[in-house]
Amino acid sequence: MPLYEHVLIARQDLSNAQAEGLIEHFGTVLSDNGGKLVDSEYWGVKTMAYKINKNRKGHYAMMRTDAPAPAVQEMERLMRLHDDVMRVLTIKVDAHEEGPSVQMQKRDDRRERR
Template sequence: MPLYEHVFIARQDVSGAQVDQMVEAFTGVVESGGGKVVGTESWGLRNLAYRIKKNRKGHYVMMNLDAPSDVVLELERQQRIHDDILRYLTVRVSEHEEGPSIIMQGRKERSSRRDDDDSGDVKPAASASEDKVPVAEAADAPAAPSAEETE
């Protein structure tokens, strides 16, 4: 059977539990047609590149499918009808990638960078000798000409 990566975006005001129920329902559609869902990843609530049906954010879910093409067509038909689905995309792949997707890898790298960041450290204060000008040097320095001297 052909392999597919299927991503759909659910509306922002749908709860995480409702998104999980959608995934279970769509998994049932695939399995009832003789296919199987190899894996699912929930990418969470993310910003959209542009507004879709007055939504600025959406719940992203990726499903790896091993199913015949007519099952994928039925899955897309179900999602087209569903009110809570903003967009979907199905791509045929030669093989499924092992491990987490690039989106999930990027999220882990960002969290590790946040942990390693030194921005919270306080820089040592400049030494007192650098900030202060010795009094003797200040007294010897020429003063700015007064208004009377310039006339």
Template sequence: MPLYEHVFIMRQDLSNTQAEGLVEHFSAVLTDNGGSVSETEYWGVKTMAYKINKNRKGHYAYLRTDAPATAVQEMERLMRLHDDVMRILTIKVDAHEEGPSAQMQKREERRERR
């Protein structure tokens, strides 16, 4: 099955538990449709470069998945219909990187990678 990476932004007025609950909900949608989620990361509330729907900040989440295209399309369809999700980015990758994403690494570790 193809490998994907998903990043999505949720509204800033959600609590941390509600945002993590949404991440679990969308992970369950993928697994119910025949895919698997290899890793999830909740990046927390971050300031955005520009306002989206009158929001200056948002909860960011990241998923690494191995799922068929139909499962990804269904998850994206449900995300677009959900009022709390503001933006979605899905990228098809050849292989997942080992370890945490660049957002979760400390600055010192990022310098060592170069």
């Protein structure tokens, strides 16, 4: 099955538990449609470069999935309909990277990658 990475931005007035609950909810949507959630990361509340729906900040989260295209399309459709999700970005990748994403690494570890 194809591998995907999804990044979503949720409204800032949600609690951390509610934002992480969104990840679990969309993971179950994938599993119901024949895919699986390989890994997920909650990046926390971050300031955005511009306002989206009158919000300056948002809860960021990333999901790594292994799912067929129809399952991903259904998950994206439900994300766009959900009131708490402001933006979604889905990227098809050849392979998932091991370990934490660049966003979760410490600054010292990032410099060593160069």
